Amino acid sequence: QVQLVESGGGLVQAGESLRLSCKTSGRTFINSAMGWFRQAPGKAREFVAAINDSGLRTVYADSVKGRFTITRVSAQNMLYLQMNSLKPEDTAVYFCAARRLAAGTVHEGDYDFWGQGTQVTVSS
Numbered sequence: 001q002v003q004l005v006e007s008g009g010g011l012v013q014a015g016e017s018l019r020l021s022c023k024t025s026g027r028t029f030i031n032s033a034m035g036w037f038r039q040a041p042g043k044a045r046e047f048v049a050a051i052n053d054s055g056l057r058t059v060y061a062d063s064v065k066g067r068f069t070i071t072r073v074s075a076q077n078m079l080y081l082q083m084n085s086l087k088p089e090d091t092a093v094y095f096c097a098a099r100r101l102a103a104g105t106v107h108e109g110d111y112d113f114w115g116q117g118t119q120v121t122v123s124s
Contacts (some may be wrong), residue, residue: 006118014122034050
């Protein structure tokens with residue numbers, strides 16, 4: 001059974017940092033791109049960041065560029081999202097996702113496997 005399990009969410013103040021983690025199991029994702037998406041209350045899920053299979057190519061949403069960093073340690077089946085200078089508008093449930101193909105994309109529909117999400121709340 002394929003599982004993606006996010007952790008690391010919480011309540012922080014604006015300007016602080018959090019690191020989200022995603023642990024995968026049940027299938028190897030060494031040759032798979034992975035990404036982070038988020039969904040704020042009352043809004044559609046949106047792309048945050050993606051990383052290709054090798055970890056050498058990344059792409060970010062404009063709203064997080066320069067503040068968030070996506071990394072992976074494939075040998076440990078781990079994906080990370082370092083979030084710095086957090087803003088209240090970053091408040092959302094954050095989802096880890098993986099696709100069967102190697103190239104990262106910004107499209108939610110391109111991802112085949114999803115975690116349950118972890119809540120991030122940023123107070124002003």
